[in-house]
Amino acid sequence: xxxxxxxxxxxxxxxxxxxxxxxxxxxxxxxxxxxxxxxxxxxxxxxxxxxxxxxxxxxxxxxxxxxxxxxxxxxxxxxxxxxxxxxxxxxxxxxxxxxxxxxxxxxxxxxxxxxxxxxxxxxxxxxxxxxxxxxxxxxxxxxxxxxxxxxxxxxxxxxxxxxxxxxxxxxxxxxxxxxxxxxxxxxxxxxxxxxxxxxxxxxxxxxxxxxxxxxxxxxxxxxxxxxxxxxxxxxxxxxxxxxxxxxxxxxxxxxxxxxxxxxxxxxxxxxxxxxxxxxxxxxxxxxxxxxxxxxxxxxxxxxxxxxxxxxxxxxxxxxxxxxxxxxxxxxxxxxxxxxxxxxxxxxxxxxxxxxxxxxxxxxxxxxxxxxxxxxxxxxxxxxxxxxxxxxxxxxxxxxxxxxxxxxxxxxxxxxxxxxxxxxxxxxxxxxxxxxxxxxxxxxxxxxxxxxxxxxxxxxxxxxxxxxxxxxxxxxxxxxxxxxxxxxxxxxxxxxxxxxxxxxxxxxxxxxxxxxxxxxxxxxxxxxxxxxxxxxxxxxxxxxxxxxxxxxxxxxxxxxxxxxxxxxxxxxxxxxxxxxxxxxxxxxxxxxxxxxxxxxxxxxxxxxxxxxxxxxxxxxxxxxxxxxxxxxxxxxxxxxxxxxxxxxxxxxxxxxxxxxxxxxxxxxxxxxxxxxxxxxxxxxxxxxxxxxxxxxxxxxxxxxxxxxxxxxxxxxxxxxxxxxxxxxxxxxxxxxxxxxxxxxxxxxxxxxxxxxxxxxxxxxxxxxxxxxxxxxxxxxxxxxxxxxxxxxxxxxxxxxxxxxxxx
Numbered sequence: 001x002x003x004x005x006x007x008x009x010x011x012x013x014x015x016x017x018x019x020x021x022x023x024x025x026x027x028x029x030x031x032x033x034x035x036x037x038x039x040x041x042x043x044x045x046x047x048x049x050x051x052x053x054x055x056x057x058x059x060x061x062x063x064x065x066x067x068x069x070x071x072x073x074x075x076x077x078x079x080x081x082x083x084x085x086x087x088x089x090x091x092x093x094x095x096x097x098x099x100x101x102x103x104x105x106x107x108x109x110x111x112x113x114x115x116x117x118x119x120x121x122x123x124x125x126x127x128x129x130x131x132x133x134x135x136x137x138x139x140x141x142x143x144x145x146x147x148x149x150x151x152x153x154x155x156x157x158x159x160x161x162x163x164x165x166x167x168x169x170x171x172x173x174x175x176x177x178x179x180x181x182x183x184x185x186x187x188x189x190x191x192x193x194x195x196x197x198x199x200x201x202x203x204x205x206x207x208x209x210x211x212x213x214x215x216x217x218x219x220x221x222x223x224x225x226x227x228x229x230x231x232x233x234x235x236x237x238x239x240x241x242x243x244x245x246x247x248x249x250x251x252x253x254x255x256x257x258x259x260x261x262x263x264x265x266x267x268x269x270x271x272x273x274x275x276x277x278x279x280x281x282x283x284x285x286x287x288x289x290x291x292x293x294x295x296x297x298x299x300x301x302x303x304x305x306x307x308x309x310x311x312x313x314x315x316x317x318x319x320x321x322x323x324x325x326x327x328x329x330x331x332x333x334x335x336x337x338x339x340x341x342x343x344x345x346x347x348x349x350x351x352x353x354x355x356x357x358x359x360x361x362x363x364x365x366x367x368x369x370x371x372x373x374x375x376x377x378x379x380x381x382x383x384x385x386x387x388x389x390x391x392x393x394x395x396x397x398x399x400x401x402x403x404x405x406x407x408x409x410x411x412x413x414x415x416x417x418x419x420x421x422x423x424x425x426x427x428x429x430x431x432x433x434x435x436x437x438x439x440x441x442x443x444x445x446x447x448x449x450x451x452x453x454x455x456x457x458x459x460x461x462x463x464x465x466x467x468x469x470x471x472x473x474x475x476x477x478x479x480x481x482x483x484x485x486x487x488x489x490x491x492x493x494x495x496x497x498x499x500x501x502x503x504x505x506x507x508x509x510x511x512x513x514x515x516x517x518x519x520x521x522x523x524x525x526x527x528x529x530x531x532x533x534x535x536x537x538x539x540x541x542x543x544x545x546x547x548x549x550x551x552x553x554x555x556x557x558x559x560x561x562x563x564x565x566x567x568x569x570x571x572x573x574x575x576x577x578x579x580x581x582x583x584x585x586x587x588x589x590x591x592x593x594x595x596x597x598x599x600x601x602x603x604x605x606x607x608x609x610x611x612x613x614x615x616x617x618x619x620x621x622x623x624x625x626x627x628x629x630x631x632x633x634x635x636x637x638x639x640x641x642x643x644x645x646x647x648x649x650x651x652x653x654x655x656x657x658x659x660x661x662x663x664x665x666x667x668x669x670x671x672x673x674x675x676x677x678x679x680x681x682x683x684x685x686x687x688x689x690x691x692x693x694x695x696x697x698x699x700x701x702x703x704x705x706x707x708x709x710x711x712x713x714x715x716x717x718x719x720x721x722x723x724x725x726x727x728x729x730x731x732x733x734x735x736x737x738x739x740x741x742x743x744x745x746x747x748x749x750x751x752x753x754x755x756x757x758x759x760x761x762x763x764x765x766x767x768x769x770x771x772x773x774x775x776x777x778x779x780x781x782x783x784x785x786x787x788x789x790x791x792x793x794x795x796x797x798x799x800x801x802x803x804x805x806x
Contacts, residue, residue, distance in 0.1 A: 001049075001079050001080075001081045001143040001145065001739055001740060002022075002079060002080045002081070002739035002740050002771075002772055003022045003045055003077060003078075003079045003740065003772070004021075004022055004023045004078045004079055004080060004085075005019060005020070005021055005022070005023065005076075005077070005078040005118050005121060006019070006020040006022065006041070006044060006045060006048070006075075006076070006077050006078075007019045007020075007074070007075065007076040007077075007118050008020075008040075008041075008044050008075055009073055009074045009075075010066060010067045010070035010072065010073030010074070010092075011040070011044055011047070011065060011066070011067070011073050011074075011075050012037060012040040012043060012044070012064070012065065012067065012799075013036075013037040013040055013067070013794060013798050013799040014037060014040060014044075014067075014798055014799045014801075015067050015069070015070060015797060015798035015799075016797065016798060016800070018800070018801050019118050020041065020790065020801065020803075021803075022772065023115075025772065025788050026766050026767075026771075026772055026773065027762070027763070027766035027767075027772070027773045027774075027786060027787055027788065028772075028773075028774055028775070028786060028787075028788040028789065028790060028805075029774070029775045029776070029777055029782070029783045029786035029788070029789045029790070030042075030774065030775070030776045030777070030789075030790050030792060031777060031778060031780075031783040031789050031790070031791055031792070032778060032791055032792035032793055032794075033778060033793070033794075034778060035794065036792045036793055036794045036799060037792050037794055037798075037799030038776045038778070038792050039744055039776055040799065041790070041792070041801070042742050042744060042774070042776065044075050044077075045077060045742075046150070046151070047062075047065055047075055047090065048075045048076065048077035048088050048089075048090055049077065049079075049088060049136075049139050049143070049150070050136055050139060050147045050150065051090060051102065051105070051135070051136055052147070053065070054151045062092065062100055062101075062102065063099075063100045065092055065100065066092045066094060066100045067798065070094070071093065071094050072091070072092060072093045072094070072103070073091070073092045074089065074090070074091045074092065075089070075090050075092075076088070076089045076090075076118065076122065078110065078118070078121055078122070080112070080739070081142050081143050081144075081739070082142070082144070084109060084112075084142075085109070085110045085111070085112040086107060086108065086109055086110060086129070086142060087107070087108050087110050087121065087122045087125075088105075088106070088107045088108075088135065088139065089104065089105070089106055089122070090102060090104070090105045090135075091103045091104035091105075105131065105132055105133075105135045106128070106130070106131045106132075106135065107128075107129040107130045107131075107135045107138050107139065107142075108122070108125045108126075108127070108128050108129055109125070109126045109127050109128075109129055110122070110124050110125060110126060111124040111125075111126055129142075166711060166712055169694065169695035169696070185654055185663065186654070188650075188654060189650070189651055189654035192647045192648075192650040192651045192654065193647070193651050195643065195647040196643075196644050196647035196648050196651060199640045199641070199643040199644035199647060200640070200641075200644045202636070202640040203636075203637045203640035203641045203644060206633045206634075206636045206637035206640065207633075207637050209629075209633050210630055210633045210634060210637065213626045213627075213629060213630045213633070215626075216623055216626030216627045216629075216630050217627070218627075220623050221620070221623045221624060221627060224616065224619050224620035224623045225620055227616045227619070227620075228613070228616045228617050228620050230592065231592065231594075231609070231612050231613045231616050232613060234588075234589075234592055234609065235609045235610070235613055238585065238588075238589075238605075238606075238609060240602040240605060240606055242581055243578065243581055243582060243585070243602040243605070244602050246574070246577060246578035246581060247578065247601075247602070249574045249578075250571065250574050250575055250578060253567070253570055253571040253574050254571060256567055256570075257564070257567035257568060257570075257571050260560060260563050260564045260567050261564055261567075263560050264557065264560045264561055264564055266522065267523075267553050267556055267557040267560055268557065270519055270522070270523060270549070270550070270553045271550075272546040272547075272550060273512060273515060273546075275508060275512075276512055276542055276543050276546055277543050279505065279508055279509055279512055279542065279543075280509070280542070280543075282505045282508075283502065283505035283506060283509060286498060286501040286502035286504075286505050287502050289498040289501070289502075290495060290498045290499050290502050293491060293494050293495035293498050294495060296491050296495075297488065297491040297492055297495055300484065300487045300488045300491050301488050303484050303487070304481070304484035304485055304487075304488050307477065307480045307481040307484045308481055310477055310480070311474065311477035311478065311480075311481055314470065314473055314474050314477055315470065315474075317474055320467060320470055320471055320474070321471075323462060323467055324464075324467050324468075324471070326458060326459055327461060327462065327464055327467070329458065330455065330458050330461060333451055333454055333455045333458070334455060336451050337448055337451035337452050337455055340444060340447045340448035340451055341448040343444045343448075344441060344444035344445040344447075344448050347437060347440050347441035347444050348441050348445075350437055350441075351434070351437055351438060351441060354430070354433055354434040354437050355434055357430045357433075357434075358427070358430040358431050358433075358434045360430075361423070361426045361427035361429075361430040361431075362427050362430075362431075364423045364426065364427070365420070365423040365424050365426075365427040367423075368416070368419050368420035368422075368423040368424075369420055371416050371419070371420075372413070372416040372417055372419075372420050375410065375411060375413045375416045376413055378407070378410050379410055379413055381405075381407065382407040382410060384396075385404065385405050385407055388401055388404055388405075389401070390402065390403060390404060509542065512542050513539075513542060516537060516542065516545055516546060516549065517537065519549060520534050520537060520549060523549060523552065523553065523556075534549055534552045534553075535548045535549065535552055582598070582599075582600070583598070585605065586598065586600070586605075589605070589608065589609070592612070593612075594608055594609060594612045595608070596608045665695070668691065668695070669691060671726060671729045672689045672690065672691055672697060672726075672729075674729035675689050675722070675725040675726040675729035676688040676689040676690065676700075676725070678724075678725040678729060679721060679722055679725035681764075682721045682724070682725060682761050682764060682765070683718075683721055685702060686701065686702055686703045687699055687700065687701060687702070687718065687721070687722070688700040688702070689711075689722065689725070689726075690708065692708075692710075696710060696711075697711045698710055698711060699711050699713070699714060699718075699722065715753075715754060715757075716751060716754035717753065717754035717755070717756070717757025717758055717761075718757070720754065720757065720758045720761065721757065721758075721761050724761065724765075739771055739772065740771055740772035740773070740774070741765075741771060741772070741773055741774070742773075742774040742775075742776070743762075743773070743774070743775050743776065744776040752781070755779065755781055755782060758782070759781075759782050759785045762775065763785065786805075787805055787806065788803070788804075788805040788806065789803075789804040789805055790802070790803055790804070791803075791804055
């Protein structure tokens with residue numbers, strides 16, 4: 001992973017947006033006073049990639065990323081890895097409760113051909129790679145570095161590796177376990193324990209299942225195969241056609257028996273209708289009733305004609321009714337005319353008083369108007385007098401005034417006007433009342449005159465008693481005619497019922513003869529079958545003819561019942577034979593454990609045999625499948641038991657303390673060999689590293705003829721070179737080749753000579769390998785030797801960065 005562009009905005013102490021361009025830099029230094037924010041730049045690279053920073057202590061802590069006074073911030077990094085360019089952006093936001101959260105996280109693959117400003121580079125997206133929580137796992141895949149390896153190999157904790165160089169063997173082993181993630185073998189051991197337990201359980205389960213298949217052996221398969229062969233032979237030997245032939249015989253015998261039983265039933269159904277014995281007498285009585293009722297109806301009709309003649313002799317009913325109505329109208333008009341005349345006279349008598357009241361009301365109104373006018377004039381004169389002056393001409397007489405007039409106190413004009421309004425209302429009411437009375441009197445007089453005229457137009461009056469007597473006689477004649485008519489209708493109804501009864505008796509008689517003919521025809525067929533024909537029909541007497549036919553029925557029935565008994569015996573014999581055959585076959589099937597009902601049909605028996613064969617075949621197939629499954633379970637159990645043994649052996653090997661010592665010794669030997677090659681290059685061939693007899697790291701000094709001495713005897717610069725060589729060896733062992741490395745070390749404690757050695761070593765490291773080297777320092781002597789420097793300062797607005805150098 002090699003960074004190209006880094007952007008910070010409200011990240012840590014960097015409040016103002018700043019973009020750092022690393023694209024053409026191989027060796028640089030971050031310089032500035034303590035607390036200026038030098039390490040924050042390295043933190044930003046780590047946070048952009050993994051969303052956390054080692055200095056914050058916990059991987060899930062991000063609250064330190066956002067500047068304390070900022071509500072939102074952002075970090076963006078463009079980097080190359082494995083020949084591809086990527087851009088990662090993480091945006092932060094502080095919510096209303098003050099909690100800092102990651103608002104946005106995304107990783108995109110970028111077009112490497114696009115260069116320029118950060119925004120242009122980030123917009124040149126070839127494909128989106130990940131968003132949100134999926135960004136960090138994709139960063140690990142792209143860079144090949146997990147977070148813990150990145151913090152051990154890219155951002156080197158150099159002081160830890162100096163401790164590693166000087167540590168005792170036991171301490172070095174613990175540190176190797178931590179730095180090399182050697183506890184993975186403990187996880188492997190624990191995984192082996194789980195795998196052993198799982199394999200044991202799987203093997204035990206397979207053995208249990210195998211125990212349930214204990215009966216699935218060669219003997220069981222042979223027995224099942226023999227059962228199938230036996231049942232197939234039985235199926236071929238069973239003759240169901242014999243049973244079917246017996247069933248056919250029974251069917252024919254039952255058909256013959258049913259035919260005879262049907263003839264017996266038909267003979268028994270030959271019964272004389274219940275009304276045949278009385279049918280002739282009923283017809284005679286009905287004819288006599290019709291004759292008697294016809295005579296009675298003729299006499300009643302004659303009575304009805306006489307009543308009609310008597311009613312007609314009484315005169316015209318309508319003229320009589322009109323005379324009575326005219327008499328009623330005369331009496332009504334006489335009464336109404338008298339009442340109207342009296343009302344007209346009363347109305348005319350009231351008119352003079354109303355006219356006098358109207359005149360008095362008009363006089364009162366005139367007086368009220370005069371009084372009102374007088375008061376108005378008096379008030380006008382009084383007002384004028386109040387404005388007159390002695391010696392001035394009078395406005396009325398035009399003569400000079402010698403003295404002013406004196407007017408007494410006057411009544412209110414408003415009172416006079418109100419009195420006049422009341423008088424006017426009373427006069428109007430009196431006139432209205434008089435007008436209504438005159439109109440009503442004229443109407444009543446006109447009504448009385450009209451009623452008198454109508455009364456004069458009526459015919460002269462007649463005697464009411466004579467008219468009412470004639471009307472009573474007509475009503476009596478009407479009642480006589482009505483009673484005669486009802487009697488005629490009742491007699492005719494009885495005659496019609498008698499006629500219908502006679503017709504019904506005749507129809508029944510005809511039907512009786514037809515029923516007899518039909519019964520004899522059916523009996524003729526039955527009689528031929530029984531060897532005798534029924535007697536001929538006697539047309540003289542229906543009852544006698546039916547009696548002769550029933551006597552013949554009794555004789556034929558006795559012969560039919562005898563034949564039915566013979567058929568019953570034949571049927572019983574055939575059924576007994578079939579029962580014997582079926583009992584034998586059922587017993588034979590029972591010997592082979594095939595159960596069928598005692599009354600089973602041939603089809604049911606055949607189905608039972610076929611079912612038994614199918615079950616036997618299925619049982620044989622299951623036995624074969626169980627044997628195959630048992631072989632598979634045995635193989636599976638053996639495999640799982642072997643896996644359990646292997647896992648158990650691995651658990652024992654990894655549990656031993658000697659394994660950890662052996663592992664760390666092998667790793668240390670590999671690290672020392674790799675670091676020795678690096679140290680030889682850094683020291684111009686003067687120094688190499690080697691392991692001592694007790695596991696200590698020693699230095700071979702070729703400047704002293706290959707002298708071996710403890711690493712603790714090295715100077716500060718030499719110690720730095722040896723520790724750096726070990727760090728690079730460890731990083732090369734843990735992760736793939738690094739494209740960049742950042743050293744955040746306190747170089748201020750080194751003496752000038754050592755510092756010169758360190759600077760030279762870093763220059764060689766940057767110049768001799770294809771990797772970026774970044775140094776965080778506040779030592780000017782070291783910073784001046786770095787070709788590119790980023791000066792970082794801090795004020796009240798936060799940290800600021802300035803590039804110095806080519």
